[in-house]
Amino acid sequence: MRCGYFDAGVCRSCTLLAQPYAAQVDAQAAHVRTVLGDPAGVQWLPTVTSAPSAFRNKAKMVVAGTVDAPTLGILDAHGHGVDLQGCPLYPAALSASFAPLAAFVTRARLVPYDVPTRRGELKHVLVTVSPDGELMVRFVLRSTEALSRLRKHLPSLLADLPRLVVASVNVQPAHAAVLEGEQEITLTEQQTLRMRVNDLDLHLRPRGFFQTNTEVAAALYRQAAAWADEAQVASAWDLYCGVGGFALHLARPGRAVVGVETSPEAVAGAEQTARDAALPGTRFLAGDATAFALAAGDVPDLVVVNPPRRGLGEPLSRWLETSGVPRVLYSSCHAGSLARDLAHMPSLRPVRAQVLDMFPHTHHHEVLTLLERAP
Structure with a gap:
């Protein structure tokens, strides 16, 4: 690869x-x-x-940059964002979601969390793809401050990503190397992503x-x-x-x-x-x-x-x-x-x-x- x-x-x-x-x-x-x-x-x-290549079914993307130019990827040694939307580890159904998600960050005014200054709201976007190409997206936020804006603009994200079936917000307020918190708020009617493995449909919930x-x-x-x-x-x-x-x-x-x-x-x-x-x-x-x-x-x-x-x-x-x-x-x-x-x-x-x-x-x-x- x-x-x-x-x-x-x-x-x-x-x-x-x-x-x-x-x-x-x-x-x-x-x-x-x-x-x-x-x-x-x-x-x-x-x-x-x-x-x-293209073997990962999940992407744990750190959100950095600015609300108008967010990066999805990792942080460098100084805590600044490195955009990895073209990473070849992800299958096409997963990598195709990144650009619409970055656009959604801007549209919903989800301010990326800045590690050096400890300011901002959106820490991570966690995306999982099923073998059938359906998606689960989780937004890891510091608080529920942006929840109303996220709900308001969610229909536009669903239109941009028609295979998105589960969306949720995870609240992680601590400034720590902890990916997610205890509180999960599901935004969609469907709450599980169907993961077809062999002849079984395993049901994955946001924190599973x-x-x-x-x-x-x-x-x-x-x-x-x-x-x-x-x-x-x-x-x-x-x-x-x-x-x-x-x-x-x-x-x-x-x-x-x-x-x-x-x-x-x-x-x-x-x-x-x-x-x-x-x-x-x-x-x-x-x-x-x-x-x-x-x-x-x-x-x-x-x-x-x-x-x-x-x-x-x-x-x-x-x-x-x-x-x-x-x-x-x-x-x-x-x-x-x-x-x-x-x-x-x-x-x-x-x-x-x-x-x-x-x-x-x-x-x-x-x-x-x-x-x-x-x-």
Whole structure:
């Protein structure tokens, strides 16, 4: 992939872009194996690769500049805006939304937030595109001061972006490196973006988590389901379930599946998918994954964990070690935290693993590991 921003030195987010893609993939797989200590007896499946460009389903654009000439992109070292509307990581349906959104910033007089002076209102525009080309747009504001203007001009944005189905305002008042706040105000009648993954319509709400790379996420869920089917598990938990990607792909007649997620919005989306798809035996709970596990009585045949970058942490890892759970599917976005967690559960040994290149041209990765309890 060629990128003019990278060549000009104005954006170096894709730190590995100068390397051939095949070399990136090989190095990533070798890195993961090294960090995990290259445990004996593990069957490593071939790495799942990505399209090298136009693979991102979401854009987290910092808004800077002026109300009459806004930039959508990143900030430079001095806190000034660098416009990245032509970034080749985004598919056409996503990148085509940027110019209308920039024009909307001007029309609705949404003053970009200036980091050096701490003045202005609009911090970010967050855009997600579905596999069908529908859009969700979130405006991250410091306050609700501009809300009435945004509502007034929203019809013009909907006319400019006919595939826009969900729009919302997120309020983040703090001057801090925090992307979004707790308050979300939905502006459209439709509240979820339908993300078609394999044969399921997952419903993403504004504050719900979804993997950045839809095609690679689909491969991730397929592999997890295949391993669960091969083991003929009758019950499964999906901890940190998000919108239910793993749980809903694991659902089968006669298999009881429980998903646990802290975000009520994500749980509501997972429940909507389960209803629409008439999936039997699925249940979703809003709560803390560790607290749920520690309070449980019986344990399932399989526990799926997909924690944030920091990993499971010692309490949940040690619970898995002593619980008697025969199998764990661990989906990790950080091999270092995965290695730390594995050290706390030595009875659960890796038997299969696969690296998935969810984030081409970076050192970030996803690795799916099947753990089985040693006899």
